[in-house]
Amino acid sequence: MDTLPRPGLRERKKQRTRDALARAALELFTDKGYERTTVDEITEAVDVSQRTFFRYFAGKEEAAFAVLEMTEAHFLDLVRERPPHESPLEALRRAVLENWDTLNETVESVIPVELHMRTFQLIESTPALLAVHLRRTAELEEKLARLIAEREGLDVDADPRPRVAVAVFSGVMRVTGRLWSTGGDLSVEAIRTLTTAYLDQVGPALTKDWNIQGKRGKGPA
């Protein structure tokens, strides 16, 4: 909201190059696999030198997360905008759902949503990318914890609850993300449903006795 005046030709060119590299990378990655794609192939597709690629991205991995990063920033904004009367978990829950609903607007300037969804799958199924994804998520968690703490007027380092709440929330999101990416339905609807269903299970999962109703599992799907 401060550099609107006009970025100047130089900046615009840079942005275009960066977007083109990210898009080309994502297309190649999702098409022939992450490991089987070389940086040279990406740069050839955009017609820049390899050196330029590494000026925009610290590594091959980073190109895979360029778009995801945009959605994460948006998510943080959504959390910030949540009314203060909501409990932390409630605020987080609504923010994620809202984030899914606005995915299109967040992403379409760089790549089609469909490609972004496939990127998700790619990350979950590529060990090297999954590792980086989890580390990035951990960093996001720290930011979230500080946000929640601020929201509740607490000191993150004095009160464990913000970090614990965020950890619980993120843990569940991880599970749903994984299940979604390996399941058949890659629609936004599918992950919305999974998200709410699993978040609803946090309470039950923490009770002492899981067998209140229907001992011996293998129940209906």
Next chain:
Amino acid sequence: MDTLPRPGLRERKKQRTRDALARAALELFTDKGYERTTVDEITEAVDVSQRTFFRYFAGKEEAAFAVLEMTEAHFLDLVRERPPHESPLEALRRAVLENWDTLNETVESVIPVELHMRTFQLIESTPALLAVHLRRTAELEEKLARLIAEREGLDVDADPRPRVAVAVFSGVMRVTGRLWSTGGDLSVEAIRTLTTAYLDQVGPALTKDWNIQGKRGKGPA
């Protein structure tokens, strides 16, 4: 419990080489940093060829987790041994604590415990290693979820609770691990205390209103 008879000279030699490589790697990593040590330096310290290193470890990273892997296997055993009347979270909690208490016996055959503790720190403070660590943890979580499900006679894929419970537990463990590694006290006592304290906060962190007692945080440490 089945290959006790005597591993044979060949096997023993292999084990020695592998341990020596792991130990040398850990010493070098913790000493001069992960990125600043080359595979050649490790192999020179053990006096084997680089090729041999890669026959024992899929990559440089894997050498950093060789010992940690032993403790994880031990942890799984401990969970399996927990009496069935304990709730899932209770069983997990007791198993971790027990694991810390028996760390010495688990690890000392390869490296001194002190080096293992420094390895923990190293992993937390090295982005590349942290990423891999988190991925490995995710794999462990899946195993844990199946274990818990079995324990409770449930189907992991039908009932979300095993995975959710494990996710909650792991999330909290992550937080404590991180705080411990960045804090000053690297003793086993310290992480034990942190662990119990944070696990006790899961309940409170999920309640609607965090301000039951003492509005506006900044409470005592």
Next chain:
DNA sequence: CGTCAAGTGTCAGTGACTGTCGTTAGCCTC
């Protein structure tokens, strides 16, 4: 012993990444 296979070393090659340096091209000033 002699044979067989597992374990190892050597070498050549690929791909990710980095430092350096000369060149190009927006930008800004007069």
Next chain:
DNA sequence: GAGGCTAACGACAGTCACTGACACTTGACG
């Protein structure tokens, strides 16, 4: 609108992680 400044780029050389191929050494075992 010519010229100087500097950000961005391309070209090149070098390091390091990792892999495949092949020849050699050495436990294992009849």
